[in-house]
Amino acid sequence: MKGYFGEFGGQYVPETLLPALEELEVAFAEACLNKRFQEEFNACMRDYVGRPTPLTHARRLSGHTGLDIWLKREDLNHTGAHKINNAIGQILLARRMGKRRIIAETGAGQHGVATATACALFGLECIVYMGSEDIKRQYINVERMRLLGADVIPVTTGSSTLKDATSEAIRDWVANVDNTYYLLGSAVGPHPYPTMVRHFQSIIGAEARQQILEAKNRLPDAIIACVGGGSNAIGIFSAFLEDPVELIGVEAYGRGNNKNAASIAFGLPGVLHGARSYLLQDKDGQILSTHSIAPGLDYPGVGPEHSWLAYTGRVSYKLVDDTDALAAFSLLTRLEGIMPALESSHAIAYLDKYGQAHKGRTVIVNLSGRGDKDLHTVLGSDL
Amino acid sequence: MISETIKNTPRAIIPYITAGLPSLDKTGEIIKILSRSGAAAIEIGLPFSDPMADGPVIQKASKMAIDAGFSLDGFFCHLNGWCTSTHTPIIVMSYINPVMRRGIYETMDRLKACGVSGLIVPDLPTDPMDIFDISSTIGLDLIRLVAPTTKTDRIRQILDQCMGFVYAVSVKGVTGAREDIPDGLKQQVKSIKSMTDLPVCVGFGVSKKEHVDDILTFADGVIVGSYLIENIIGSPNPTGAVRKAFSRLIE
Numbered sequence: 001m002k003g004y005f006g007e008f009g010g011q012y013v014p015e016t017l018l019p020a021l022e023e024l025e026v027a028f029a030e031a032c033l034n035k036r037f038q039e040e041f042n043a044c045m046r047d048y049v050g051r052p053t054p055l056t057h058a059r060r061l062s063g064h065t066g067l068d069i070w071l072k073r074e075d076l077n078h079t080g081a082h083k084i085n086n087a088i089g090q091i092l093l094a095r096r097m098g099k100r101r102i103i104a105e106t107g108a109g110q111h112g113v114a115t116a117t118a119c120a121l122f123g124l125e126c127i128v129y130m131g132s133e134d135i136k137r138q139y140i141n142v143e144r145m146r147l148l149g150a151d152v153i154p155v156t157t158g159s160s161t162l163k164d165a166t167s168e169a170i171r172d173w174v175a176n177v178d179n180t181y182y183l184l185g186s187a188v189g190p191h192p193y194p195t196m197v198r199h200f201q202s203i204i205g206a207e208a209r210q211q212i213l214e215a216k217n218r219l220p221d222a223i224i225a226c227v228g229g230g231s232n233a234i235g236i237f238s239a240f241l242e243d244p245v246e247l248i249g250v251e252a253y254g255r256g257n258n259k260n261a262a263s264i265a266f267g268l269p270g271v272l273h274g275a276r277s278y279l280l281q282d283k284d285g286q287i288l289s290t291h292s293i294a295p296g297l298d299y300p301g302v303g304p305e306h307s308w309l310a311y312t313g314r315v316s317y318k319l320v321d322d323t324d325a326l327a328a329f330s331l332l333t334r335l336e337g338i339m340p341a342l343e344s345s346h347a348i349a350y351l352d353k354y355g356q357a358h359k360g361r362t363v364i365v366n367l368s369g370r371g372d373k374d375l376h377t378v379l380g381s382d383l
Numbered sequence: 384m385i386s387e388t389i390k391n392t393p394r395a396i397i398p399y400i401t402a403g404l405p406s407l408d409k410t411g412e413i414i415k416i417l418s419r420s421g422a423a424a425i426e427i428g429l430p431f432s433d434p435m436a437d438g439p440v441i442q443k444a445s446k447m448a449i450d451a452g453f454s455l456d457g458f459f460c461h462l463n464g465w466c467t468s469t470h471t472p473i474i475v476m477s478y479i480n481p482v483m484r485r486g487i488y489e490t491m492d493r494l495k496a497c498g499v500s501g502l503i504v505p506d507l508p509t510d511p512m513d514i515f516d517i518s519s520t521i522g523l524d525l526i527r528l529v530a531p532t533t534k535t536d537r538i539r540q541i542l543d544q545c546m547g548f549v550y551a552v553s554v555k556g557v558t559g560a561r562e563d564i565p566d567g568l569k570q571q572v573k574s575i576k577s578m579t580d581l582p583v584c585v586g587f588g589v590s591k592k593e594h595v596d597d598i599l600t601f602a603d604g605v606i607v608g609s610y611l612i613e614n615i616i617g618s619p620n621p622t623g624a625v626r627k628a629f630s631r632l633i634e
Contacts, residue, residue: 001510002509003509010508010509011508011509012479012506012507012508013506014435014436014505014506014528014530015505015528015529015530015532015533015541015552016530016531016532016533016552016555016556017532018509018530018532018533018537019532019533019534019537020532157439157442157446158432158433158446163433164433167433167434167435170435171435171436171438171556171557174436174555174556174557175554175555175556175557176555177532177555178555268484269483270480270483270484271478271479271480271483271506272433272480273433273435274506279480281480281484283484284454284455284481284484284485285431285480285481285482285483285484285485286431286432286449286481287432287433287480
């Protein structure tokens with residue numbers, strides 16, 4: 001069925017939004033076929049975002065873990081994370097559609113900053129919904145968004161984090177659907193968002209595939225990426241789905257059982273924010289509150305395509321907790337001089353366990369963002 | 384049954400209340416009061432943690448009910464008693480996740496067995512054939528929403544599967560009181576009515592007696608939610624408050 005990955009995905013939205021989703025679907029399909037749109041996107045990626053990002057051989061970390069580790073450096077993108085790829089892609093689409101008011105949700109603030117940046121670049125109005133809890137722990141990104149001209153609206157409902165910011169952005173969209181473009185930041189939400197976000201993030205995988213072939217003349221044994229909603233992971237996985245390459249997503253195990261954000265490990269299929277996917281919920285179908293030290297992973301759902309890839313077994317999903325993520329932050333900083341985002345630190349942290357069982361293998365880790373935004377959290381921890 | 388009742392009620396007002404606000408026992412009392420005060424039908428909303436079609440008032444009501452310990456088991460314990468305490472048709476509103484979590488068939492079957500007449504789901508999938516088939520089999524009306532943005536082809540498709548009445552959403556936006564009735568509403572209702580024999584009831588944003596009077600000149604019924612909820616939340620005597628607030632509309 002349209003917009004489904006197996007039994008996951010779909011469009012579970014208030015009736016008011018259906019025409020807007022159809023309009024978006026048509027515009028996206030047309031843009032995909034339009035050569036000039038592709039050229040414009042590629043030019044922005046090259047001249048503004050700074051792509052291609054390097055694939056860095058992590059020599060000391062390789063020695064430390066007994067693996068052959070390569071880092072896909074999304075942290076070197078303009079604004080410091082992979083989020084800008086999707087933000088630029090969707091802003092170009094919004095312009096094509098004639099929408100001048102852009103709304104977005106943000107958790108860690110990286111997608112909010114990317115959206116505010118893209119709006120500044122093209123002179124569009126930008127409103128970012130952000131949970132008041134996230135505003136507290138990511139205040140530097142809030143200031144960045146405001147400096148970029150965005151209106152950051154604190155969301156105090158529910159758990160005051162990413163899921164509530166997303167609900168509030170959808171409510172805004174329902175009310176202002178005629179002139180507003182909803183720039184969703186992860187591979188979640190109703191069709192066509194999961195497909196569209198993957199499309200714009202697939203540049204990560206396409207580059208990484210070519211780069212590793214150039215460097216090693218062979219494909220890697222494994223790809224590791226962190227998964228919240230799952231946009232960076234689906235971006236890099238997309239180029240390797242048909243290859244004999246092990247794909248590993250790392251979910252946030254937070255403080256352990258009942259205090260995590262690992263929707264694939266502990267969730268059941270359900271509907272949140274317009275799509276069916278694995279979801280952390282109680283026996284009544286109420287969405288559970290989540291915890292992760294990485295705000296970008298602190299979400300009770302996951303993209304429908306990841307749900308499907310987990311269901312089919314093509315991708316295996318593993319757990320890393322707050323403590324190990326913090327240790328990985330420190331390890332990569334000291335061994336490689338690269339400070340990873342706490343989200344990406346989850347992927348780095350899994351290398352240790354992977355290396356114990358698979359010595360000598362070649363692994364690409366998607367380093368989805370840089371860690372400057374997390375200094376406040378890291379310095380406040382017991383590290 | 385709902386469609387007959389609405390058609391036969393000259394001033395058909397359907398109050399919306401949140402189940403478990405402030406408690407399930409009080410919800411039972413509120414249902415009796417609304418029934419005695421002349422409600423055409425009563426819509427009971429199941430509180431959901433993430434109500435994306437609702438504005439601040441119903442969001443708050445949902446959170447208060449959940450924090451007060453609302454559970455589906457508790458709800459179903461009371462539901463049969465509520466339905467048998469009144470001749471007024473009871474309609475249940477739920478987001479789809481709680482329905483799917485418990486099982487679509489199981490939930491609808493249980494609602495029907497308790498005496499509920501209809502179900503409203505604000506976030507049905509685009510093509511809800513399974514749910515539609517189940518509701519036909521069980522004989523529980525699946526009441527569908529039509530928005531101001533809904534195109535004619537889609538309206539026809541919705542009407543083909545709609546039972547009980549058509550819920551015409553008055554505004555582009557979430558639930559909650561508004562100052563005015565939108566200009567295009569009369570035309571929207573007229574156009575839906577030209578395509579169906581089902582009664583058409585208007586909801587979202589209705590908060591004043593003038594709104595009700597105005598809407599009932601062209602629609603078959605009107606749904607009032609946030610205005611009543613606000614009165615329930617704001618009062619130390621919720622049953623008294625809801626009686627007073629509802630009688631202001633029905634007179």
